[in-house]
Amino acid sequence: MTSESVLTEIKNSVLVITINRPDKLNALNKETIETLHETLVEAENQKEIRAVIITGAGQKAFVAGADIAEFADYSVEQGKQLSSTGHFKIFNFIENYSKPVIAAVNGFALGGGLELALACHIRVASENAKMGLPEVSLGVIPGYGGTQRLAQILGKGKAFEMIVTADMIGAQDAYKWGLANYVTTQEELLNKCFEITAKIVTKSPTAIRTAIKVINAGYNNKQNGYEVEIEEFGKSFGTSDFKEGVSAFLEKRKANFRGN
Ligand code: COA
Numbered sequence: 599m600t601s602e603s604v605l606t607e608i609k610n611s612v613l614v615i616t617i618n619r620p621d622k623l624n625a626l627n628k629e630t631i632e633t634l635h636e637t638l639v640e641a642e643n644q645k646e647i648r649a650v651i652i653t654g655a656g657q658k659a660f661v662a663g664a665d666i667a668e669f670a671d672y673s674v675e676q677g678k679q680l681s682s683t684g685h686f687k688i689f690n691f692i693e694n695y696s697k698p699v700i701a702a703v704n705g706f707a708l709g710g711g712l713e714l715a716l717a718c719h720i721r722v723a724s725e726n727a728k729m730g731l732p733e734v735s736l737g738v739i740p741g742y743g744g745t746q747r748l749a750q751i752l753g754k755g756k757a758f759e760m761i762v763t764a765d766m767i768g769a770q771d772a773y774k775w776g777l778a779n780y781v782t783t784q785e786e787l788l789n790k791c792f793e794i795t796a797k798i799v800t801k802s803p804t805a806i807r808t809a810i811k812v813i814n815a816g817y818n819n820k821q822n823g824y825e826v827e828i829e830e831f832g833k834s835f836g837t838s839d840f841k842e843g844v845s846a847f848l849e850k851r852k853a854n855f856r857g858n
Contacts, residue, residue, distance in 0.1 A: 604633040611648045612795045613641045616655050623662035624654040626710050635687040642696060645857055648799040651791045652718060653702035657784065663709030681741035689743045692717040694814060696807040698798050702791045703727045704784060713742035723769040723778035724787045730766035750817060751777055802839035803857035
């Protein structure tokens with residue numbers, strides 16, 4: 599699905615999603631959130647899509663946050679709804695997506711923009727990227743998972759500092775602290791992401807889906823990650839991808855995974 603605010607392209611079995619509101623630094627308004635959600639739902643069932651890259655249009659921003667103009671007059675109830683709808687449709691949705699999602703952070707990733715990148719499984723940043731959770735400057739707190747996921751990735755101390763100071767960090771610091779897996783020039787950003795997805799698309803989609811589920815289970819305090827791992831490891835032996843992967847190894851040929 600392609601709308602004005604969300605552009606899509608499939609290349610090398612990878613869906614590239616571009617948030618396209620460059621004049622508003624790609625801020626997430628309701629329409630963008632809705633379209634992004636529908637795009638992801640549609641892509642989940644398309645077997646030919648094996649991974650997703652999310653980036654922002656233009657040279658300046660990945661996503662500069664939730665659309666501030668849109669929520670300026672919200673009530674307490676509307677604020678709560680904004681957060682819970684976002685969690686459900688985008689942030690938790692991406693974290694638990696069955697295919698790897700890479701954030702190609704090509705500029706400002708602020709507030710909901712950083713939270714979008716945090717929900718993705720892998721982050722690659724361009725040298726001009728600036729990341730931060732500036733919500734306390736507006737009198738609110740991060741509401742799309744930032745209070746939780748930033749600490750999971752950076753550790754509690756740095757997450758506290760970034761959230762309570764509202765400071766932005768640059769790409770090199772993001773890399774140093776594990777927030778970005780790689781830093782590239784702007785020109786090389788998507789190529790680096792494709793270098794990663796080129797490896798992903800040759801592997802078993804079934805095993806990848808399961809690995810995402812099990813890694814996430816370890817961060818869910820209602821689940822025991824080790825127990826989920828044992829269960830899912832066992833189930834792997836019943837999949838066609840397992841039979842294909844092992845046969846291919848023994849027959850010294852490339853596996854042709856079908857994702858079941
Ligand atoms: N929501 C709505 N509009 C936004 C936005 C957001 N989160 N971030 C930027 N924009 C809009 C600006 O209002 C401006 O629109 P206009 O040209 O119609 O006035 C346009 O994008 C360009 O932004 P501008 O502020 O002029 O660019 P800048 O280079 O001077 O500053 C930032 C860039 C990112 C530092 C600044 O835009 C900013 O602080 N944005 C808000 C970040 C934020 O607080 N995000 C968290 C929201 S919860």
